[in-house]
Amino acid sequence: MKKHGFTLAELLVTLGIIGVVSALVIPTFITNASEKTVGPKLLKAYNTFQNASAAMVDDLDVNNDLAMASGVITSQNTFFTNLGHYMRGSYSSSEGQFTGNDGVTYWLTTNTFDTSVAQFPHEVDLLTVGSSSKAALLGIDINGVSEPNGVGKDRFYFHLMHDGSLRPYGGTYDSPRIWTKVCPDGATPTDSMDMAACTAHIINNNGKVGYNLSGMKTKSLGDALPVTPVY
Numbered sequence: 001m002k003k004h005g006f007t008l009a010e011l012l013v014t015l016g017i018i019g020v021v022s023a024l025v026i027p028t029f030i031t032n033a034s035e036k037t038v039g040p041k042l043l044k045a046y047n048t049f050q051n052a053s054a055a056m057v058d059d060l061d062v063n064n065d066l067a068m069a070s071g072v073i074t075s076q077n078t079f080f081t082n083l084g085h086y087m088r089g090s091y092s093s094s095e096g097q098f099t100g101n102d103g104v105t106y107w108l109t110t111n112t113f114d115t116s117v118a119q120f121p122h123e124v125d126l127l128t129v130g131s132s133s134k135a136a137l138l139g140i141d142i143n144g145v146s147e148p149n150g151v152g153k154d155r156f157y158f159h160l161m162h163d164g165s166l167r168p169y170g171g172t173y174d175s176p177r178i179w180t181k182v183c184p185d186g187a188t189p190t191d192s193m194d195m196a197a198c199t200a201h202i203i204n205n206n207g208k209v210g211y212n213l214s215g216m217k218t219k220s221l222g223d224a225l226p227v228t229p230v231y
Helices: 008-060 076-083 192-196 198-204
Strands: 089-092 097-100 105-108 138-141 155-160 166-168
Touching (some): 008 166, 076 089, 155 198
Antiparallel strands (some): 105 138, 138 155
């Protein structure tokens, strides 16, 4: 009787083909899956912060302007300590960041606040850089301490307004670094501030990442700050 089966050579060839296909497909699958989680994670962190901030401002009874809450905006420490009453997590003064129970981290790129009362609190930056006419930003890392720790990849930046609301960096008020110009669909930004403008790309597209996130290099803002304030 004639036996049917595969020879050792045939099995090795088959396993080799499977290995090659896996090497090509799996990284792409992982990358696509990762990119699909970035937008929803950022939207969740963005809404979590804004909800907590709105509740804090309401309880403080400061006419919708944190500039009137001198005890809250003394420093980054006092700001996040007060915010922590409305957002689950804790602030580390040694690390200079607030870490939510979900692992998302929040920090300010300055420790200086604008204490002048604003006529339109939702239109003026609360964060400043010393006595200059520049503004700073609030950073959010949706992966916390985990890599890649790159701007536009898992680190995103926002203007923190006097009323405690957030405006994503890269809006029309950040001209010329408007997301529709420097981080549109299909783009692969190379400048760190252009990458930061991808924050507005995601927020304005309801969590969808249309730019080439996986093709961008991992960068930090570093010396690129400060930025022009919103008035």
